[in-house]
Amino acid sequence: MGQSKLLVSIVAGAAVGAALSMFDRTTREKTIASTKKMKEAISYYAANREELQVLVEEKVLAAKGLYETVSDNVNMITEKVEEFKDVPSTIQGMIDDTKSAFTLPDKE
Structure with a gap:
């Protein structure tokens, strides 16, 4: 059995698409500017590893805080859903x- 050529075709299509997009001057200039900024950032953080470590730690703490907030919100919503499950039987009891x-x- 031959290997699937899907992955190779996707990569080749992406490469051709990227090459064709470079014919547009604006795209080419933005790509060059982005590449230069990325190179500068990599060079800066390579020389200042402590600052990179602090930055990563801050991002990790922010992500943990976001996770905790989302987790608390999900727990609260779950509790409210459980409370609302009892509402129909309570309403039916009130109606009865x-x-x-x-x-x-009735007179007997």
């Missing part, structure tokens, strides 16, 4: 009580 209060008792 009201109905029985307003109906005349």
